[in-house]
Amino acid sequence: MKPLVRMLRRYVVTAVAGVLLFLVVNLALFLGVVFYYGRQMVQQRQISQIARLVTEKDGTVTLDTDQPLDQLLDGWVWGMVLDDGGHVIWRYRLPAELDRTYTVPEAVSFSRWYLEDFPVMSYRTDWGLLVLGMPPNSISRYNFYIDNQLFSTLIHWTGPVLALELLAVLLACLAAGWRTGRAMGELERGIEALAAGQTVQLAERGVTADLARKLNAASSHLNRQNRIIARRDTARTNWIAGVSHDIRTPLALIMGYAEQMEAKADLPPEDRRRASAIRTQSLRIKALIEDLNLTSKLQYNAQPLRLTRCRAGTLLRRAVSDFCNDNEGREVALEMDRAADQAVLEADEAMLRRAFANLLGNSARHNPQGCAIRVQALLQPQEQPPRLCIIFSDEGTGFPPTVLAVLQGRAEPGSQQPHILGLHLVQQIVAAHGGRTVFAQNQPKGARVTLCLPLAGQGQDTPEPEKG
Amino acid sequence: MRQIQDAKILVVDDNPALLDLLRQVLEGAGYRHLMTAGSCATTRAAATKQTPDFLVLDINLPDGDGFSLFRELRGGTEVPALFLSARDADSDRLFGLGLGADDYLTKPFLTQELLLRIQLILRRTYRTALQRTAAPLQLGSRTVALEDALVRLPDGSTLRLTATERDILQKLAENRGHIVTYDALCEAVWGEGYYGYENSLNVHIRHLREKIEENPSQPRQLLTVRGLGYKLAGVETE
Numbered sequence: 001m002k003p004l005v006r007m008l009r010r011y012v013v014t015a016v017a018g019v020l021l022f023l024v025v026n027l028a029l030f031l032g033v034v035f036y037y038g039r040q041m042v043q044q045r046q047i048s049q050i051a052r053l054v055t056e057k058d059g060t061v062t063l064d065t066d067q068p069l070d071q072l073l074d075g076w077v078w079g080m081v082l083d084d085g086g087h088v089i090w091r092y093r094l095p096a097e098l099d100r101t102y103t104v105p106e107a108v109s110f111s112r113w114y115l116e117d118f119p120v121m122s123y124r125t126d127w128g129l130l131v132l133g134m135p136p137n138s139i140s141r142y143n144f145y146i147d148n149q150l151f152s153t154l155i156h157w158t159g160p161v162l163a164l165e166l167l168a169v170l171l172a173c174l175a176a177g178w179r180t181g182r183a184m185g186e187l188e189r190g191i192e193a194l195a196a197g198q199t200v201q202l203a204e205r206g207v208t209a210d211l212a213r214k215l216n217a218a219s220s221h222l223n224r225q226n227r228i229i230a231r232r233d234t235a236r237t238n239w240i241a242g243v244s245h246d247i248r249t250p251l252a253l254i255m256g257y258a259e260q261m262e263a264k265a266d267l268p269p270e271d272r273r274r275a276s277a278i279r280t281q282s283l284r285i286k287a288l289i290e291d292l293n294l295t296s297k298l299q300y301n302a303q304p305l306r307l308t309r310c311r312a313g314t315l316l317r318r319a320v321s322d323f324c325n326d327n328e329g330r331e332v333a334l335e336m337d338r339a340a341d342q343a344v345l346e347a348d349e350a351m352l353r354r355a356f357a358n359l360l361g362n363s364a365r366h367n368p369q370g371c372a373i374r375v376q377a378l379l380q381p382q383e384q385p386p387r388l389c390i391i392f393s394d395e396g397t398g399f400p401p402t403v404l405a406v407l408q409g410r411a412e413p414g415s416q417q418p419h420i421l422g423l424h425l426v427q428q429i430v431a432a433h434g435g436r437t438v439f440a441q442n443q444p445k446g447a448r449v450t451l452c453l454p455l456a457g458q459g460q461d462t463p464e465p466e467k468g
Numbered sequence: 469m470r471q472i473q474d475a476k477i478l479v480v481d482d483n484p485a486l487l488d489l490l491r492q493v494l495e496g497a498g499y500r501h502l503m504t505a506g507s508c509a510t511t512r513a514a515a516t517k518q519t520p521d522f523l524v525l526d527i528n529l530p531d532g533d534g535f536s537l538f539r540e541l542r543g544g545t546e547v548p549a550l551f552l553s554a555r556d557a558d559s560d561r562l563f564g565l566g567l568g569a570d571d572y573l574t575k576p577f578l579t580q581e582l583l584l585r586i587q588l589i590l591r592r593t594y595r596t597a598l599q600r601t602a603a604p605l606q607l608g609s610r611t612v613a614l615e616d617a618l619v620r621l622p623d624g625s626t627l628r629l630t631a632t633e634r635d636i637l638q639k640l641a642e643n644r645g646h647i648v649t650y651d652a653l654c655e656a657v658w659g660e661g662y663y664g665y666e667n668s669l670n671v672h673i674r675h676l677r678e679k680i681e682e683n684p685s686q687p688r689q690l691l692t693v694r695g696l697g698y699k700l701a702g703v704e705t706e
Binding site: 241244245246248249251252253254255256257259260263279282283286290293303304306311313314317318320321324325333334335342350 | 483557574579663
């Protein structure tokens with residue numbers, strides 16, 4: 001659930017930050033506008049300030065100021081002071097049509113609304129009612145009334161209601177985030193399952209319905225392809241197994257009669273040599289069939305390993321002595337210290353012996369004139385995981401460059417590749433045991449193959465990718 | 469049974485040409501009592517007529533399979549058997565051996581290998597009967613009667629082998645001319661879990677050489693193959 005929580009948290013934080021940003025921007029705009037127009041209003045002197053200047057001098061109402069009236073009353077277009085009888089007792093640029101006596105209803109009316117389209121302000125002074133007019137259409141006037149109880153209720157509840165609204169927004173974000181996150185989580189699990197090669201069938205609903213539908217379609221497409229590949233692989237493995245089975249009995253006859261002829265003392269030596277060649281080549285065909293069958297099974301995972309714990313020394317001595325018994329006159333120097341001899345491997349003994357036999361057989365076959373063959377086993381406990389490295393080396397002709405290029409994965413794609421079934425099988429067998437194979441030229445001459453195998457109970461190296 | 473060649477061997481294979489080859493090979497090796505069959509039915513008939521001492525069985529047969537046939541024939545007797553089949557899957561091999569067969573050899577095969585395996589199984593199975601008549605093991609100028617654990621010197625005197633020395637020599641004689649690893653020798657003498665007996669083996673080999681070699685410090689019969697094991701010199705080198 002970690003990715004889901006992370007996604008949810010990011011979503012909610014983003015949503016709340018968006019709402020707060022919206023509020024802050026609006027508040028800033030509002031304050032900016034108010035500040036801009038407020039400054040203009042400030043330049044216009046307030047009526048209360050002017051009212052304080054109204055006084056009487058020598059029986060005449062006037063403004064007590066040394067400032068010129070144009071400056072003092074900047075922003076106002078006219079002014080007057082009315083006495084209690086509604087008579088104009090002081091005036092400043094008062095239009096002629098307004099210079100008259102006002103009744104109480106008229107005074108009440110203009111104090112709330114307009115006087116001949118002039119928005120006016122009035123202020124009561126000791127000397128009468130000061131009335132100042134502004135240019136027509138300069139401001140709008142409204143009269144507001146509000147019930148006291150309503151007003152106090154508004155003041156009391158505005159804070160909590162705003163807090164509740166914010167909480168509601170937060171919850172709405174959380175709910176939306178959780179739903180989206182859950183849907184995304186399902187998609188995520190689906191993609192993971194798909195990557196692991198499993199079948200995916202997601203519910204196609206909600207905001208991710210479209211994505212789920214496409215993922216399901218991709219999964220069924222992959223399934224279809226996998227089935228086709230599996231069928232093809234099985235068919236190929238079965239075909240190879242079938243051919244190798246059918247060829248075995250005829251080959252047994254060829255080998256058997258060749259052996260018989262070889263042993264017949266009354267046959268001319270030349271014929272016996274020919275029979276021997278037939279037997280030897282038949283044995284090669286037999287080995288090739290077995291290699292082909294096994295490599296195909298290993299490639300398509302149709303060959304389960306029968307793992308047992310076995311001592312490296314026992315395994316190597318048997319492989320080398322089998323080789324020596326089958327190849328009279330050939331000698332192999334087997335070198336290992338006590339630790340390597342007693343190292344325990346978890347291995348399919350028969351299969352590993354097959355790999356060893358292929359390597360020893362290779363040295364013998366490619367150096368018919370004979371050459372020194374050496375097998376060394378070295379325990380490498382300092383490596384992680386601890387491993388046993390077995391080095392097969394000879395002082396023969398070595399690997400042809402094209403073969404070595406293929407074995408070391410350096411061959412140009414599409415280039416004419418040499419056939420190296422036996423060595424490829426060695427790579428496969430070692431990889432199936434969690435080990436690694438390194439092919440190189442031996443110094444000063446010959447071939448050198450190093451097999452590194454994990455010890456029993458240790459982890460395995462990452463298997464090398466299957467080479468086509 | 470005086471010698472293994474007296475054993476009655478029933479060979480079953482659906483391929484007449486291969487059956488013919490097997491007959492020639494076995495006859496060439498001196499086996500005198502051979503029966504052949506190409507199907508389950510003919511096998512049953514042959515086995516009823518004369519109880520075989522050894523079975524060589526193919527698995528794919530026209531009217532059944534070698535596994536069922538083996539179970540059927542093995543019903544009352546402990547007749548040893550070797551499966552000889554083109555089926556090379558581990559599962560087949562394990563199934564056959566699991567049924568109680570003594571060996572499993574896949575085609576194609578070397579006829580010499582088949583003969584050696586048959587010989588080994590017959591010797592093992594009929595050891596008691598054969599030991600009474602077995603030819604002594606000739607090692608240079610000395611002869612060894614394994615059944616009596618006695619080494620006979622040219623002057624007519626004898627040396628007695630210990631049980632361990634006899635087991636070691638038996639194992640080497642079974643693989644005469646071939647290398648037998650330390651491990652295989654130890655296992656033959658002390659069974660599985662022989663680890664730690666390697667030094668004891670060297671001591672027993674030294675004692676054995678004192679009895680079978682004319683000059684134990686320069687052995688000509690029981691040869692050391694450095695790093696691998698020992699080998700009993702082949703007959704032709706004598």
